[in-house]
Amino acid sequence: MTTPSTSSSSSRKSELFDPADADVVFQSCDGVLFGVHRANLQTHTDGFPPAEFATAGEVCALSESAETLEALFQFVYRRRHPTLAGLPFARLAPLAEAAEKYQVFAAMNICHIRMQEHLPDNAAEILCYAARHDYPALAAEAAPNLISMPLIEVASVLPPDILLPWIKYRHEWEKVLDAVAVPLRKGHRPLILGPLCPDCSHLRPVDLSVRSLRRLDTVFEEPFALSLCASFWEHWRGDVRRRIARIRGFAMAQG
Numbered sequence: 566m567t568t569p570s571t572s573s574s575s576s577r578k579s580e581l582f583d584p585a586d587a588d589v590v591f592q593s594c595d596g597v598l599f600g601v602h603r604a605n606l607q608t609h610t611d612g613f614p615p616a617e618f619a620t621a622g623e624v625c626a627l628s629e630s631a632e633t634l635e636a637l638f639q640f641v642y643r644r645r646h647p648t649l650a651g652l653p654f655a656r657l658a659p660l661a662e663a664a665e666k667y668q669v670f671a672a673m674n675i676c677h678i679r680m681q682e683h684l685p686d687n688a689a690e691i692l693c694y695a696a697r698h699d700y701p702a703l704a705a706e707a708a709p710n711l712i713s714m715p716l717i718e719v720a721s722v723l724p725p726d727i728l729l730p731w732i733k734y735r736h737e738w739e740k741v742l743d744a745v746a747v748p749l750r751k752g753h754r755p756l757i758l759g760p761l762c763p764d765c766s767h768l769r770p771v772d773l774s775v776r777s778l779r780r781l782d783t784v785f786e787e788p789f790a791l792s793l794c795a796s797f798w799e800h801w802r803g804d805v806r807r808r809i810a811r812i813r814g815f816a817m818a819q820g
Contacts, residue, residue: 576624579631582638589613592624597631601638609641612667633659640664640672649675654683658690665698677703685710689722696727696817708815712738713776727817734815738775741808745801778809 576592579599587600606613627634637660640646649657657679664672677700680691688710695704708731711719716735723731781802 579635581635590624591634592626593631593634594626594628595631597634598624599631599634599638601641605641605643609671610667610669612669629659629663632656633663636660637663637667637669637672640669640675646671646675649679652679654687654690657683658687658694661694673698681706689714689719692731692815693723693727699817701817704817705814708734709779711735713779730817731815734813735775737812738778738809741805741812742775742778744808745805778805781805 576596576598579597582599582601584600584602586602588603589601589606591599591601593599629637633656636647636649636656649660652660657676660672661676661680663669664676677698680694680700680703684691684707688707692704692707692711695701695707711731712735716732719731720728
């Protein structure tokens, strides 16, 4: 929130927020004015001007767009709040950040819930949001979706304070891969000390990277003709899944 300024005559007024008795006026970064009642800000938020803030004839310039502020201010009035269902991520993300910035509590809650609906897409942005604003369950849900991304790409989008914990988390997946990839490299023997099973050739083209652990249905989709191969394959798949289930969830602060 910037220093109050005199309202420009070229500014437009919000159609939803232009009451005659508004005692606080905000201006969006794209020049739209919003008249709001101070009492509602005091009741429903913690980040707007205090009661003693004088605004007579002045405007408080905010850094958010009119689209974001129009959605945000709907949460400071005693009315049915927007559900935000189906709101595109490009609009939800700035609204969620504004809700956290100005501590608009009702908006904070619903934005956090709607963020989950945009996974696995936008996982990196959601992980950053969750870590920045202390939503550990959401961070833990977002983090596995980045396992399939090359590390260099993840490093380019995550800030340093989140990147190190995420690298430690990815390392747990890499340890699982090291443990379960042996059958892929060596095949198995259908009889003790017997020759390598010829059907194991189907195993060798499998992607030996941590990405494969996030798409097990694809890895295991090809059936085996020999019953012993199929039995071994099922045992190996179960071992992979058990090891993945034992991976600790992503923690925003790891020792």
